[in-house]
Amino acid sequence: MKTNSALLTVSALAAVTAVALSGCSKSDEGSARAASSGPATAKLDTGSYRTTPQPDFGKAGSPAMGAIIEGQRMAEFVIHPFDIDINLTKVGMMGTYVIKNSAALGAILAKPIPDSIRNDNFVTGFSTAAGEVGDVGHSTVHAVLRFADPASAAKAAQDLHQSILTTDLNDPTINPPTPTSPPNVGTEAQIPGLPDTLAVSHDYFGKYSVDALTVHGPYVLYDWFQGNDGSELAATKDWANKSVARSVKLQTPKIDAFPATDPAKLADLPIDVDGVLRLTLPTKLGQTSTSQQAVYGPSGFLHFSGSPVQDQLLLQQSGTDRIAIGASTVYRTRDDKGAQVLLDGFGKQFSKTMHVGPAPVGVPGAKCWVGNGNMSDSQTTCLLARGRFVAQINATDVQNKGTDLTQAQQMAAAQYEVLAGQK
Helix, strand or coil, rough: CCCHHHHHHCCHHHHHHHCCCCCCCCCCHHCCCCCCCCCCCCCCCCCCCCCCCCCCCECCCHHHHHHHHHHHHHHCCCCHHHHHHHCCEEEEEEEEEECCCCCHHHCCCCCCCCHHHHCCCCCEEEEEEEEECCCCCCCCEEEEEECCCCHHHHHHHHHHHHHHHHHHCCCCCCCCCCCCCCCCCEEEEEECCCCEEEEEEEEEEEEEEEEEEEEEEEEEEEEEEEECCCCHHHHHHHHHHHHHHHHHHHHHHHHCCCCCHHHHHHHCCCCCCHCCHHCCCCCCCCCCCCCEEEEECHHHHHHCCCCCCHHHHHHHHCCCCCECCCCCCCCCCHHHHHHHHHHHHHHHCCCCCCCCCCCCCCCCEEEECCCCCCCCCCCCCEEEEECCEEEEEEEEHHHHHCCCHHHHHHEEEHHHCCCCCCC
């Protein structure tokens, strides 16, 4: 792990550039009881937003774009931090992303990335990160890295291990030094029960961490666990070692089930699975990350959720099978009743931390919530349902650090129109 700053944890309400990557987070007054269909009661104010589905997205078109789509697909087959430890639910957005190429590994791994990995042998990857709510200090990054073949994966793991082991994390080329920063170089470690796992430990400035690399066929499983040292050191070591072992045990069969695409055919991957992404509002050119402009299954989506345990249950109860993330987020549920279940559940969560605001005029049953105007809660969120689909809108006035209610209302009205007649 580069530094614990790479595990910047934020509410999923602000996930990855102000799109709704989570159905999380004000109370009974916020049960978003919304009609899932029916005519609008007034002319809708949609502003300048698109009111019809987007054109078909087609295929990836290039190996580079295909690697991103493949990484998004892989998310469904990567375990969650809360699968390893039920307390790891505070999403770490800087460590949760599609790893589109070897250079992108720098967000989770100590620099420099070995030259042997900077070649065509790296295919794609997905990383997920979370911390523990409260003062315990436990946190993790878990990633699955795919290489062209098992030999390339084994070579990459060895080289990454040596890089982690020998790199001084206080090297000024990696992190700005502080006046009292001693060298921070790792120590070779062993994970009980995993003799083939390559591990490095760091015990530094009140924190103990373990980096572990496990080769599994063409995949390298990367795990980083961190906790407090001092009087808690023995307990932290035990927790970290057991967490690595549990991660490997859970991840290996799950990634074995992944229907991996032949690297030569990545350019042929469809961007929009089941045509759900075209039902989102379009993103602005150049304003998406590798984790956006994407279609996820329920398990893949939970990596971005600020309330993953609660949302997992809601997605199951509502029969949600596809979640598309554009400038809005669209959830495809089992049926109209499923949409209502999801809408009500999300609404109750938002009502715990946000204030109910005025809903868009003419959108049956839609509700909006307004944040507190501070950096951690500076947005307006709207929810609506139409047929089997639920849509979530987030709007943030970044410049003034406030909320843009009008923008959110217009986006919600436009989204309602987009969903008209969709099955």
